[in-house]
Structures are given as structure tokens and as C-alpha cells.
Amino acid sequence: MSRDERGVPVTSPSGPGAATDKRADLFLRLSELLTGFGGIDLLGTGLAGSYLRVVDDILPPGVLDELLAAFARLPAGLDRGAAVKTTILANRKLGPVARNVILMWYRGTWTRLPDEWRSAYGTSPLDTDHVVSAEAYRSGLQWVAAGAHPAGALQQGYGAWASAPNEPARSPAANAPPTPPLIPTAGQGAHK
Amino acid sequence: MNHQAIQDKSWDVVIVGAGVCGALLAKHLTHAGLRVLVLEAGPDTASPFDGYLDHLEHFYTAASKGIGAPWPPAVSAPQPDTADIRTGGGYFVQNGPDKHASTYSRLLGGSTLHWLGVCLRMLPEDFELRSRYGRGHDWPLDYADLEPYYERAEWELGVSADVADQAHLGIEFPQGYEYPMRRVPLSYSDQVLAEAVDGMLVTVGDDLVALKVRSYPAARNSIPREGYRPAGAVDRRSDGQVVTRYTGQRCAGNTSCTPICPVEAKYHAGKSLEQADRRYLEVTAQAVASKIHVDPVSGMVQGIEYQRYTERTSPRHTVHTVRARAYVLAAHAVENAKLMLMSGLGGENSLVGKGLIDHPALYGWGLAPVPVGAYRGPLSTAGIEDLRGGPFRAEHAAFRFDIGNDGWRATTGAPDTTVTDAVQRQGLYGKELRGHLQSTLPRHVRVSIAVEQLRSADNSVSIDPRYLDPLGNPRPVISYRIDDYTLAGMATAAEVCRQVLRRASVEDHTNPEDGSWYPEVRYDGQVFRYHGMGHFAGTHVMGRHARESVVDAGQRSWEHRNLYLVGGGSFPTMGTSNPTLTMAALTLRTADLMIAGLAC
Numbered sequence: 001m002s003r004d005e006r007g008v009p010v011t012s013p014s015g016p017g018a019a020t021d022k023r024a025d026l027f028l029r030l031s032e033l034l035t036g037f038g039g040i041d042l043l044g045t046g047l048a049g050s051y052l053r054v055v056d057d058i059l060p061p062g063v064l065d066e067l068l069a070a071f072a073r074l075p076a077g078l079d080r081g082a083a084v085k086t087t088i089l090a091n092r093k094l095g096p097v098a099r100n101v102i103l104m105w106y107r108g109t110w111t112r113l114p115d116e117w118r119s120a121y122g123t124s125p126l127d128t129d130h131v132v133s134a135e136a137y138r139s140g141l142q143w144v145a146a147g148a149h150p151a152g153a154l155q156q157g158y159g160a161w162a163s164a165p166n167e168p169a170r171s172p173a174a175n176a177p178p179t180p181p182l183i184p185t186a187g188q189g190a191h192k
Numbered sequence: 193m194n195h196q197a198i199q200d201k202s203w204d205v206v207i208v209g210a211g212v213c214g215a216l217l218a219k220h221l222t223h224a225g226l227r228v229l230v231l232e233a234g235p236d237t238a239s240p241f242d243g244y245l246d247h248l249e250h251f252y253t254a255a256s257k258g259i260g261a262p263w264p265p266a267v268s269a270p271q272p273d274t275a276d277i278r279t280g281g282g283y284f285v286q287n288g289p290d291k292h293a294s295t296y297s298r299l300l301g302g303s304t305l306h307w308l309g310v311c312l313r314m315l316p317e318d319f320e321l322r323s324r325y326g327r328g329h330d331w332p333l334d335y336a337d338l339e340p341y342y343e344r345a346e347w348e349l350g351v352s353a354d355v356a357d358q359a360h361l362g363i364e365f366p367q368g369y370e371y372p373m374r375r376v377p378l379s380y381s382d383q384v385l386a387e388a389v390d391g392m393l394v395t396v397g398d399d400l401v402a403l404k405v406r407s408y409p410a411a412r413n414s415i416p417r418e419g420y421r422p423a424g425a426v427d428r429r430s431d432g433q434v435v436t437r438y439t440g441q442r443c444a445g446n447t448s449c450t451p452i453c454p455v456e457a458k459y460h461a462g463k464s465l466e467q468a469d470r471r472y473l474e475v476t477a478q479a480v481a482s483k484i485h486v487d488p489v490s491g492m493v494q495g496i497e498y499q500r501y502t503e504r505t506s507p508r509h510t511v512h513t514v515r516a517r518a519y520v521l522a523a524h525a526v527e528n529a530k531l532m533l534m535s536g537l538g539g540e541n542s543l544v545g546k547g548l549i550d551h552p553a554l555y556g557w558g559l560a561p562v563p564v565g566a567y568r569g570p571l572s573t574a575g576i577e578d579l580r581g582g583p584f585r586a587e588h589a590a591f592r593f594d595i596g597n598d599g600w601r602a603t604t605g606a607p608d609t610t611v612t613d614a615v616q617r618q619g620l621y622g623k624e625l626r627g628h629l630q631s632t633l634p635r636h637v638r639v640s641i642a643v644e645q646l647r648s649a650d651n652s653v654s655i656d657p658r659y660l661d662p663l664g665n666p667r668p669v670i671s672y673r674i675d676d677y678t679l680a681g682m683a684t685a686a687e688v689c690r691q692v693l694r695r696a697s698v699e700d701h702t703n704p705e706d707g708s709w710y711p712e713v714r715y716d717g718q719v720f721r722y723h724g725m726g727h728f729a730g731t732h733v734m735g736r737h738a739r740e741s742v743v744d745a746g747q748r749s750w751e752h753r754n755l756y757l758v759g760g761g762s763f764p765t766m767g768t769s770n771p772t773l774t775m776a777a778l779t780l781r782t783a784d785l786m787i788a789g790l791a792c
Contacts, residue, residue, distance in 0.1 A: 036626030081622055089621060099615050102625070106611045109255070134252035142607040145626055146633035148567035151598065152251055152448035155455075158414075161445050161569025161597060162377040165634050 026068040027052045033071075033084050034098055035105045037141055042105070045139035047132075051104055054132055058110065059097065060122035067094045093121055106145070108136030193474050195500055195512045203229045203516035204790055206496055208481040208531065209523035210236075211302025212772055213758045213779040215464035216348060217520055220783040222469040226790055229474045229514060230465075231498050233269040233523065234299030236477035239462055241427040241435040247305075251452050259295060259306055259726070262452040266504040268663050269298040269480055277724075278709055285659045285669040291711040292672040294550050294724025296524055300477050303524075303726060304460040306451040308571055310594070310770040311351045311409040313342050315581045316362040318767030321646075325586040327677065328646040329764040332736045332745040335362075341777035343369060346409070349459040349776060350423055352376045353409030360406075361581045372420035375407045376443060379597045381564035381637065382407075382574040388696035389576070394688050397584030403692070405595065408575045411459035411772075412443045423463045425456035447598055449571040478502065481523065482665055484535040485513070486752060493519045493755045499663055507662035517790060518754045522779075525728035525761035526668050529653040532732070532757070534666050539751060543742050545654055547647035547730035549766055552674055552722040554641045554682060555707065556689040557603045558698035563634035566599035567607065572640075573597060579688065580768040589644035589681025592768040593689070599636030602723075604707045607633050637698050640723075641685045644768050645678045647730045674722070679715035686720065727771050729760035746785040747778060758782055 028048050032039050042048055055064050067088065074083045089095045096117045103111050112129050131137050138153045147165045149156055193201075205221055207214045210232035221228050237243045247262040254261035258274045265271045272295040276282025286292065296303045316335035321328035343366075346353075352373035355365050378386070386405035393400050413422040424440035427433040440456035449458055456463075465475065483497040496519060501509040521528040529545035538544045576593035584590075600606035607629070614620045614628050650673055655666035693700045704710065704721040712721050735741025738750035747762050749755040758779050760771045 034621050036621070036623040084621070089619070098621075102615050102621055103612060106615075106629075107608050109608070111612070129255050131253045131255055134249050137252045141626075142611050142629065142633070143567070145629035146567045146599070146607055147563070147565065147630070148633070149447070151257070151567070151601070152248065152446055152452060152454050155444040155446040156568060157444055158442045159377045159445070161379045161447075161565065161573070162383070163565075164380050165563045165565035165568070 023065075023068060024049065024052055026072055030068065030071040030098075031101060031105060033080060034102045035141060037105070037144075041141075041144070047136055047139055050132060050136065051101070054104065054110055055097070055101065058124045058126045060124070063093070063097060063121065067097055070094055093117075104132065104136070106140055106142045108132055108138070108140040195510065198229065198474065198476060199512050199514055201227075201229075203227050203514065205229070205518045205520060205786070206231065206514050206516040207520040207522055208496065209233070209302065209521065209527070210300045210461060210465065210475060210477070211522060211524065212304045212461045212464070213775055214520070214522035215461035215468075216776055216779045217522060217758070217783050217786075218473055218475070219464045219468040220780065221786065222472040224787040224791065225472060226787070227472050228468075229516065230476065231479040231481050231496070231514075232300045232475065232477045233480040233527070234297070234477065235266050235269075235504055236300040236475070238299065238301055238305060239426055239428040241425055241439075244425070244456065248452055248454050251448075257451070259451045260297065263297045263299060263305060265298060266478065266501070268478070268499070268501040268507050268509060268661075270661050270667075271296060271298045277711060283661070283667055285656065285667055287669050287671040290672050290674050290713055292548070292550060292670045292724065293552065293711055293722060294726045294728060296526070296726060296728065298527075300465075300475070301460045301462045304772070307458075307726070307772060308449050308770070309411040309458045311346065311349060311353070311411050311773040312577070312769040313358070313363055314767045314769045314774050317581050317585075318765055318769070321585065321765050325583070327585060329733075331764050332734055332741075338774070338777050338781070339364075339366070341781045342773065344780050345773055345776035347372050347420065348464065348780070349411040349773065350413060350420070351409045351411050351773070352414035353407065357407045358409060361577065370417050371409065373414040373416050373422065376410055376412055376414050376570060376573050378405075378407055379565065379569045379573045381560075381566060381597055382595055384560065384562065384564045385595060385637070385696050386574070389692055392692070392695050394691055396579055396582065396684060396688070397587055399582055399584060401578050401582065403576050403578050405574050406577050407573065408577070409773075410570065410573070412449070412570055413441055413457045414443060423459075423467075426462045426466050428462075428466065443570060445569045447568055447571065476500070478504075480509075480663060480665065481531055482511075482534070482663070484519070484531065484537060484755070486535070486537065491752050493752050501663075509663060518756070518786060520756045520758060522758045525731045525759055526653050528757050528759065528761050529731040530655060530666060530668050533653075533655045537752070539742055541739055543733060543740075545731050546649050546652045547733055548651045548653055548670070548672065548728065549645040549647055549730040549763075551642035551725040551727045551766070551768070552645060552678065552682070552713075553643060553725050554685060554689070554720055554722060555603045555638060556641065556686075556693060556700070556702045557600050557636070557638040557707075558693045558700045558702065559632065560635040560637050561697045561699075564637060566597065566634055566636040567601070569597040571596065571598050576692070579685075587680065588684060589646075589678045590768050591641050591643045591681055591685040593692070594640045594642065596638040596640065598638070599633060600638055602640070602708070603638050606636060637693075639689060639692070641689060642725050642727075642768055643678055643681045643685055644766070645674065646765065647733065648673070648675060653731055674713050676715070679713060679720070682713075682720050682722070683715055683718060686718070725770070727760065727766060729763040729766045729771055732757040732761040733764050734762040735764065747782045748785070756782055756786065
């Protein structure tokens, strides 16, 4: 399996179907940037392919490819996060689509595009508020972010609710103080 | 058994409704050797476990995950739906002036398929409200009369609690009594709140009351005490039970008591039906009782007519009549009254259908200063019970706090709405979005405050030939007003809620304008948004005398002596307890009386 520059597995073998895989890969990497979750987490839901299909089925032809192309043109490296905002999220056509992709990953739900967007770029009978699938509901990233589990699924077990929640993973945006360095205390013998 | 055979057979008892009361009666009457027929208006889709899982799948894929989401009705047995409260459409005809904000479900198992499971006993003073505080009504029986039946009901439903937590506000237990299972552990959020709130004093009326976060009894399987075996998932199917018997024998923390417990660790009426002596029991689903035939001279019931439909999507049906020695309406407070009225049995005192009550309830919500682990565990595990009783009830309604473990789900539609707001309004994405959600969602806190309501003749279930359902049966016409006694209780409850949140340093976000839509009432310059608790009661009230009530203390009709009307409809007052446990206790008492009467 090949890996991208950060070591995330990339599912893009060469040969027949490579174009499709290239699209799927771009969609996955765009999703990483938009959701703040790594490729492993996203692939782990098993839903990347379904979500790509949902977007393809609902959007007028070419719109998703435009979005993926815009993403592919973004500068590499640290500027990417900022560039996605100005190039994609602020774009009248691509912004609402990108935000829908975020909502779909977090909620498992497709959200009807704004009326303004629909009249400018086209409508689809599938463009309604709807849960993509039971699996999508259960795999919503919102539950992971909450340090919880989807209501009615993936239960944590008897009595788990009595324990303190897991400390959320540190994130630069959370304004959390930096983790203090571990200072070995005398007597622990961990360090000499 | 086909419907010709059901018609031809002579039954001891015909029960209308396979909810908690009908199921408990069926269980006990059959164990006494009585031949029982249960007519259930709705379908029997949840008894095989794979059917139950279909309901779960419905919940997962429903865009709106309200109380009815997993339980779509059959065309011929329509039911109220929360979405209809706003639109004014649907099964109920809302006659106002206020909206009745509750719903129920018509299917085998009834609303116990989506109840929260709270099993508080009523307070001794709830049975004597008139004598003690000059308000409401007294019951024809008191707490001591009902106490042994409360014990039995707690063991029937499988209630988890510790006596030490529950012996307060005058509630007494016999020496040595134990609930069948240990209390459900308090959530981390309860513990954090308790640390801040326990011992805080609030002024209510002329009294200074100390508050305490208290575990409440729940019909959710916990660690059993000696002599009790938890009842897990039901799997009734022609080829025998397939699902493992251990499924649902312990609550797993699905954070989904309402609208569906995925593992059936919470009591539902299907469990009691499973425990009946099936040799004497016939349960017929998709059979809508439509008329009670009564002898005009003696008043005795001679038969019950029902409409049997085979397709859940079509109103096509056949009509049958069944006969028995005794008849029980256990169809729900609204449906019992409706069936009486459509049979022309409104009573000489016209009390049938009059006095409908509920627990109109307020939400409070906020952001805790630290993560409290929201969205984990049974929907709630503790409450603040201290304002359920006291001398202030001479002035205004009592109330109880239920502390949620489900974050702002009910109040705003979170976490979905939190995500949508962050993405669409705040423009967050990527790591910043994730960080924002991680730092807010686990701090979501909500309380729900159920406020007492007293019976009034203005509040009623009636019928009107202009409003019919697809079978041609009347739809319930609901007249409902929340009076000043309850409104004054709401005002105090809202104030206490503000004080509690402040005390716990919870940033108060209670703002109905931002929250999910709920109907509103106004009082003293304030606007309250209230939701229904599904606690319908009071529509066939019990009493000491025929002139002032519909049934006697045994839930037996005064005018039709072989007819019993059971359930919340019999309540003269409801206090602040969720009614199911008291309904079960009353029903077990009725079962004893019926067995004694029918055995001879």
C-alpha cells in the first residue's frame, strides 16, 4: 500500500480504475482537511465510497470534479488549511458543497443545499435532508468528537457512564494549555 | 386461532390493549386459569427480535429522531405524533386553548416500547391532596393500601433502585424490602452536579428546602439482587427463540431509552405477555375495538366488537364480536375514553373523558465548566425530587427535575445542530471544527422539569362525528388548558432551575428561541415552552361514589359491573411521578379483585 506525504495509506494502485481511485483518494484527502480527522479514521468508517457516491448522485454533473480539482490545485504544506478556506469554502459554488461534505461526515446526513445554490447550479430530487444510511448515522464523527457513542448503537457497556469522559485529544484550536512535560518524580525510578 | 374461532369461543376475560396494564392482567389472569383474549389495535411487529431490530433500523435512518421515529403506525390504528403538535394535523384534533403536547403508540407493547423507565412511587400526600392542601382530589385509597402492590409492580417491571435513596418525602418501605436490582449507577454528569448542588437551599413558598441530586428508580436491568432474574429481550416467533437469552439482561448504556432501547434492557409490556400462561392466552394484534355492546337494562357488557385488518397500509377490515364474562379496557387513557364515548357510554354523570391531565414540562440547558461526559449512559439516571411535595402545594404545583445524560439532544437537536451551527454559521472546518466540538459537546447539560397538573372538567377527550380516522372511528378531540396552579408551579420551577445551574457554574443557555420548537404558554409576563411527558391520565377517574367518578377503587365501572377501565385514566391526581409504576400497581390490585370475583 502506498502512503502520502504524512504516511496515510493511499488507495491508488495504477492500472485500470486508477482514475476512479484517484478521485476517491482526492475526496478522502479533501475530507481530511475539511473534517479535521485523519484518513485512517475516515476510512475506518467504511463510508468514504458511499459518501462519494451520494455527492455524485445529488450534484449536477461536473460540480464534484470541480471541487476535487480545486482541492488538487491547493498549495501543499501548512498553507493548505488556510487556502481551503479562501479557495473552496468562500467560493459561492464550491463552498456549500464542501460544507455539506463536512456535515455528512459528522452527522451521517445529507443536508439540502441552500435555495440560492439550487437556483444557480441545479437541483436534484435527491437533494433533501436525509440520513445517508443506518451505518452513516452510527459512524457520524460528531459522536467521536463528543467522546461518546451514537445514541442507540455502539454502547459503552454497563456503568461506563459513571466514569469521567476521556480527555479529548489536544487540538490547537481548543485553546487548551499545552500538555505539561512529564517530570519524573523522585522514587519512581523511571529515569536515571 | 382464526377470527371465527375467537368469536365462537367463550372467554373469561377480554382485554382491550396490549400495553403494560393489559399485559400484566393477561399474565396474572392466565396464571389463575382464566381464559383471556387480548385485542391489540396496533401491529405485533416488535415481538420477534428481528422485527424489533427493524424498528431500530427505522430509528437510525429517521431524519427526525423523535419519540415516534422507530414506531410508525398502521393506517388503521393511527396515533398522535409530536410533529403534528406544531402543524395542527394528525390524529388528535386539538381544540385548545393550549396544545396537548404528548403522544403515545398503538402497537403490541404500547408506549412502554419507548418510555424512559422511571418508576417513582407516588408520595403519600399525592393521594390526599384535597385533605392536606385543599387542592385537587383525594384518592379512594391511600399509599398504605397501594404499598404492597407497588412492591409487586417493582418486581414485575424489574426496577433498579436502593431503598435508602427512595425513602423520603413520606415514602415508607416495609422493613427488609429490597428492589429486585441495585440502583443504576449515577452518571458522571450527575456526580459533578451533585457535588455542586447537594445541600443548596432554595425558598419555595414559605419553606426553605435543601436540594439533593438523587438516583431514581428505573425499570432498566441492573445488577440483580438475590431471587431476581432480569428479563431480557423477547423473541417470540414460530420457530422458537433465536436471540440469546442474555441479550438485554443488563443495561449497556445505549443512551437511547427513548425512543428505543436496542437491547430491550428496559421493561416493555411484551415481557409480561411472555410470562403469561400461554395455554390460556390468545393475543390478537391488528384488532381495533370499535364498540362496547351493553344490556340497556342491567348495564352489563354483552360483547365487544372489533375491526380486524390484515394490511398495515390499508384500512380494509372485517368486523367481529367477542363475548366474555368480564371485559377490561386497557387501551390508554385517551383510547379508553374514546371507546366508551363512541359506544354511547359517557356515563350518567358525563365524566368519561373529563379531567385529562399530563405533566407539562420545561427544559433548562447549559454548558458545564468542565467536561461532564454528555451523550453517554441511560438517558437520565438522577433527578432532584425535593420539590415534589410540601405545603407550597396549597399555592402552586409541585415539580421534579430529571437530569439528562443526553446533552442537548431534546432541547436543541444536538449534537447535529451543534455541528450544523459550527459549520454553517460559524464557518468552522477541519481541526478547528473538531476542537470546538470536542470542547463543547461533552459539557452539554440539560434538565427537564415535569410540573404537576390537576384535573379540571375543561380538559377532556371527546369525539365529534366530523373527525374520523381511516376505519371510520372517531379521532380524539382534545380540549386542554394549563391553569394558573400549574403555571405558577412552572414559574417557580424555572426560577429554581436558574439557581441550580448558577450554583453548578453551568453557563445557562436556556433560550427557547434557539431550541427545538415546543408549544408556549404565558404567565405573569413570562413565556414558557413546554413539552409533554406522555403522562396521560384522569379520563375515567376513580372515586368513592358513583356520582363523582367513573370507576371504583378497583377500577371497576360503576355503571357496568363486568367492565373494568384500567390505567392512568383512573388517576384522580398524578402528583409528579411518572405514572407507569402506579398504573401497574393499580392493575395488579385489579387483577387480584378480578380473580377473586371470577373464580367463584
